[in-house]
Amino acid sequence: MTTSLNPASSADADAVTAAAALALGDDALVLSHRLGEWAGHAPVLEEEVALANIALDLLGQARVLLSLVGDEDELAYLREERAFRNVQLVEQPNGDFAHTIARQLYFSTYQRLLYGRLAETDGPLAGLAAKAVKEVAYHQDHAEQWTVRLGDGTAESHDRMQQGCDALWRHTGEMFQPVDGIDIDWPEIEASWTASVTAVLERATLAVPEGPRTGAWSAGAGRQGLHTEPFGRMLAEMQHLHRSHPGASW
Amino acid sequence: MVTKAPEASPQDTADRPETPLEAELRRLAGSVPDPELPVLTLEELGVLRAVHCLNPGSVEVELTPTYTGCPAVEAMSTDIERVLHERGIPDVTVRRVLAPAWTTDDITDEGRRKLREFGIAPPRAVREHQGPVTVTLSPTRTTPPTHTAADAAAATLLGAPEAGDAPLRCPHCGSTDTELLSRFSSTACKALRRCLDCREPFDHFKEL
Numbered sequence: 120m121t122t123s124l125n126p127a128s129s130a131d132a133d134a135v136t137a138a139a140a141l142a143l144g145d146d147a148l149v150l151s152h153r154l155g156e157w158a159g160h161a162p163v164l165e166e167e168v169a170l171a172n173i174a175l176d177l178l179g180q181a182r183v184l185l186s187l188v189g190d191e192d193e194l195a196y197l198r199e200e201r202a203f204r205n206v207q208l209v210e211q212p213n214g215d216f217a218h219t220i221a222r223q224l225y226f227s228t229y230q231r232l233l234y235g236r237l238a239e240t241d242g243p244l245a246g247l248a249a250k251a252v253k254e255v256a257y258h259q260d261h262a263e264q265w266t267v268r269l270g271d272g273t274a275e276s277h278d279r280m281q282q283g284c285d286a287l288w289r290h291t292g293e294m295f296q297p298v299d300g301i302d303i304d305w306p307e308i309e310a311s312w313t314a315s316v317t318a319v320l321e322r323a324t325l326a327v328p329e330g331p332r333t334g335a336w337s338a339g340a341g342r343q344g345l346h347t348e349p350f351g352r353m354l355a356e357m358q359h360l361h362r363s364h365p366g367a368s369w
Numbered sequence: 370m371v372t373k374a375p376e377a378s379p380q381d382t383a384d385r386p387e388t389p390l391e392a393e394l395r396r397l398a399g400s401v402p403d404p405e406l407p408v409l410t411l412e413e414l415g416v417l418r419a420v421h422c423l424n425p426g427s428v429e430v431e432l433t434p435t436y437t438g439c440p441a442v443e444a445m446s447t448d449i450e451r452v453l454h455e456r457g458i459p460d461v462t463v464r465r466v467l468a469p470a471w472t473t474d475d476i477t478d479e480g481r482r483k484l485r486e487f488g489i490a491p492p493r494a495v496r497e498h499q500g501p502v503t504v505t506l507s508p509t510r511t512t513p514p515t516h517t518a519a520d521a522a523a524a525t526l527l528g529a530p531e532a533g534d535a536p537l538r539c540p541h542c543g544s545t546d547t548e549l550l551s552r553f554s555s556t557a558c559k560a561l562r563r564c565l566d567c568r569e570p571f572d573h574f575k576e577l
Binding site: 165166168169171172173175176177178179180182183245246247249250251253254257260261264 | 437469471552554575577
């Protein structure tokens with residue numbers, strides 16, 4: 120929570136917490152859905168299971184966070200695209216396996232730093248962050264090991280890993296736009312993220328991508344509800360069952 | 370029902386000593402088997418935090434998930450409600466608490482013994498450690514790690530899950546010569562390994 124000279128009313132504080140929970144909850148929910156799309160398509164059985172387990176961890180985090188905001192099902196299945204507050208990185212399509220691993224590397228490194236710092240605060244999200252950071256440590260480990268294995272693998276795997284890292288680079292700047300209600304040192308997180316990702320890429324014999332980390336058109340956009348073109352189609356698939364059969368159960 | 374109230378809601382009952390009835394109900398709830406690892410009870414898994422009698426006939430149980438997304442929590446809650454209903458408590462609320470976060474150190478010694486007997490390598494003690502920890506990057510199928518200066522340098526920057534230096538033993542033959550096949554297995558809480566001596570694959574309850 121941010122401290123203020125004027126003591127914020129508890130309603131204001133709750134609204135700020137809800138906005139922060141929505142941003143982090145949407146990150147987790149959307150990435151969980153993207154990873155779930157790998158079911159039945161992963162290159163080997165172990166990865167099928169690994170990606171599904173990572174998706175499950177993220178879904179659990181999303182449920183806790185969205186429940187702080189309102190009804191989790193309504194929030195997940197009945198909001199329009201512009202009401203989602205996730206960063207654009209997590210909504211990017213899976214691409215090939217290397218592309219997914221690049222997205223995992225960028226995001227899990229960020230999420231682990233974010234949850235780690237958040238866990239040290241005394242804010243209302245600290246409990247969840249302290250729990251989730253331990254789960255995300257395994258996600259980051261998974262992404263780093265695959266980045267190294269593919270980057271330092273065959274010419275083909277190296278090229279694909281490099282392409283994935285390059286293509287997603289322009290979505291990495293947005294993650295460090297401060298989120299209201301999360302009182303942490305954002306520039307410090309960005310510096311740690313850059314050092315961590317750079318070390319992994321170098322170890323993987325990959326080049327650290329060049330070029331802007333955001334485009335003028337995309338700076339901070341996901342957190343403001345502006346999303347990239349593939350996100351609408353993802354949401355349509357994610358929401359269609361619930362919208363087509365309201366209240367259905369089994 | 371499972372309520373998802375923030376864990377901080379103060380409990381009037383939390384500060385006073387446990388009553389004999391609460392102790393009895395806690396033993397009862399704690400004897401419920403884990404739905405995914407039925408050799409373990411909830412008590413042995415360390416997920417049952419407290420039982421509070423709010424007023425006659427009304428009981429609140431605090432349960433913490435192993436992983437945030439663990440789907441077994443709902444089955445656990447239903448099972449706890451059932452045994453307490455059978456004991457004659459009409460109003461049972463299972464509250465999910467996240468803080469302090471569950472750790473594999475909460476699994477009891479008896480729980481670890483049962484896991485091993487069941488063919489699952491129990492988690493090693495989680496090292497109390499703040500800040501960067503040592504990690505070795507290596508191919509997916511790993512043989513015991515070799516530490517190099519480059520690894521150490523990378524480790525300082527990265528940090529990763531790491532559990533002490535205790536050897537991990539094959540639950541079938543006790544060998545410490547094992548390799549990692551997949552860091553995620555049949556459930557999020559387990560990794561898949563293989564023993565290089567008896568060649569049997571086995572699950573390892575990952576340190577958390």
